[in-house]
Amino acid sequence: xxxxxxxxxxxxxxxxxxxxxxxxxxxxxxxxxxxxxxxxxxxxxxxxxxxxxxxxxxxxxxxxxxxxxxxxxxxxxxxxxxxxxxxxxxxxxxxxxxxxxxxxxxxxxxxx
Amino acid sequence: xxxxxxxxxxxxxxxxxxxxxxxxxxxxxxxxxxxxxxxxxxxxxxxxxxxxxxxxxxxxxxxxxxxxxxxxxxxxxxxxxxxxxxxxxxxxxxxxxxxxxxxxxxxxxxxxxxxxxx
Numbered sequence: 001x002x003x004x005x006x007x008x009x010x011x012x013x014x015x016x017x018x019x020x021x022x023x024x025x026x027x028x029x030x031x032x033x034x035x036x037x038x039x040x041x042x043x044x045x046x047x048x049x050x051x052x053x054x055x056x057x058x059x060x061x062x063x064x065x066x067x068x069x070x071x072x073x074x075x076x077x078x079x080x081x082x083x084x085x086x087x088x089x090x091x092x093x094x095x096x097x098x099x100x101x102x103x104x105x106x107x108x109x110x111x112x
Numbered sequence: 113x114x115x116x117x118x119x120x121x122x123x124x125x126x127x128x129x130x131x132x133x134x135x136x137x138x139x140x141x142x143x144x145x146x147x148x149x150x151x152x153x154x155x156x157x158x159x160x161x162x163x164x165x166x167x168x169x170x171x172x173x174x175x176x177x178x179x180x181x182x183x184x185x186x187x188x189x190x191x192x193x194x195x196x197x198x199x200x201x202x203x204x205x206x207x208x209x210x211x212x213x214x215x216x217x218x219x220x221x222x223x224x225x226x227x228x229x230x
Contacts, residue, residue: 030212032214032217034214034217034218038155041224042223042224043116043202043204043221043222043223043224044155044202044204044219044221045221046218046219046220049214049215049217049218050214051214085153091214091217100157100219101157102154102155102156104154
């Protein structure tokens with residue numbers, strides 16, 4: 001699975017959009033990009049995933065560059081409850097294993 | 113109803129003891145996982161089971177033995193507990209672990225079991 005690189009921390013004002021970048025320059029054509037987050041002391045929570053196209057769900061939007069070498073997770077109106085560590089993970093599909101490899105993630109602090 | 117439930121939530125025990133952590137999922141998923149999160153907050157997979165069969169076994173001491181009585185349960189038994197085993201253990205499940213449908217690989221996590229070995 002491709003390695004991903006994320007900034008260690010980011011701040012965002014409450015009510016503003018939070019844009020979390022992820023670099024995955026070695027991603028292969030059959031690897032999805034998944035985003036999870038972990039709110040303090042809780043289990044990781046799935047947010048969104050994508051392959052080539054931009055995706056949107058009730059939690060967030062995922063923008064993937066055309067060359068697929070990077071992506072951005074967008075929380076459109078961040079709240080204090082969005083303070084968490086956000087993980088960007090590249091996962092191979094079609095193989096025999098689906099294990100997620102968590103890096104250090106980005107610690108997002110939403111401030112009032 | 114909690115989708116992935118783990119018991120106990122907290123476990124405090126002495127070195128050398130044997131303990132088990134239970135995990136149950138009511139999502140009808142085929143695949144279940146155990147992860148360990150250490151004091152530095154790194155989250156690392158330990159085991160993965162697909163329909164009661166082991167498919168991933170990362171470098172984990174033999175003292176850790178997963179047991180899957182059915183596909184809705186994956187318990188973790190730990191023998192001869194050591195200080196370094198202190199961590200938070202997370203159970204997760206997914207519809208299945210492979211395939212081209214990205215949604216099938218989405219993992220749902222339990223709330224974690226905080227193990228403290230004294």
